[in-house]
Amino acid sequence: MKSNFYQKLIYQLVSxxxxxxxxxxxxxxxLLGREHIPQKGSFILVSNHGSLLDPPILGHAVGRNIxxxxxxxxxxIPLLGFIIRSCGAYPVKRGIVDKTxxxxxxxxxxxxNSIGIFIDGTxxxxxxVNKPxxxxxxxSFKNQKMLLPVAIINSHRLMRLKFFIPFFTKIVIKVGRPIPPPKSSSKKDLMEVTNCLQESINNMLE
Structure with missing residues (x-):
């Protein structure tokens, strides 16, 4: 209980x-579409991914500890590792089915607690969203939790140099309507919901 309190405190400070x-x-x-963010209960935030800063920025913008x-x-990575760990991130090994x-x-x-997943994995x-x-x-099916599609615009081009002067791009985050869990864990139902998420996120990116 005490560790949970300190984790929330550190998260608020970092955020x-x-x-x-x-x-x-x-x-x-x-942030656009704030009305779609559930204020109670846990959910699965699903987003596109263009930058290492996506996790902390999305967590802060949504206003929930994701x-x-x-x-x-x-x-x-020293500073980044501290920030994402403070924001509740947990490690995953790419390229394998990580049961842990x-x-x-x-x-x-x-x-x-809500979790966030970058649907392309990288x-x-x-x-x-290209290969979800x-x-x-x-x-979502295993835990019967809603999926919240979120598009983070311009995260893949946060900064550009012009005459050696950095120019920072404006970030817009769009939140779509929540999508219910798949009807079953069959490949067909999982693919149907995955395609729905891809379409929702890419439409918001337009």
Missing amino acids: NVIIYPIYKLIFRGK SFMAKSELFR TIKIACEKLSNN RQKDGR KQGAALL
């Missing part, structure tokens, strides 16, 4: 002291 100025002042962040799956290598990660995700959902150069994985749909 308001570090992430807020990055999101609002540097990238002029804006625990993201993040590749294990990121936890070894799935177990952690299910435990978080059962304890009323960053995309064009910032879109079915993991989010499967976790």
Whole structure:
């Protein structure tokens, strides 16, 4: 109970002291579709992925403590590792079925904690959803939790240099209508919901 309290306290400090100025002042962040964000209970946030800053920025913008799956290598990067760990992120090994990660995700959902999943599994150069994985749909079915599609616009091109001067791109985050869990764990039903998530996110990116 005490560790949970300290985790929330650290999250609030990191979110308001570090992430807020990055999101609002540097990238002029804006959130659309706030009315679609559940205010009670846990859910699975599903997003496109273009930048290492996506997890903390999304967690701050949505206003809920979202625990993201993040590749294990990121936890070894000093400042970034501290930030994502403070925000509740947990490591996943890419390229294999990581049963430990799935177990952690299910435990978080059962304890009323929301989780975040980048549906492609890795960053995309064009910032879109191109090759979605079915993991989010499967976790949704196993835990009977709603899926919240979220599009983060311009995360794949946060900064550009012009005459050696950095120019930062405005970030817009769009939240779509929640999508219910698949009817079953069959490949057909999982694919149907996964395609629905891909379509929803990419439509918001247009």
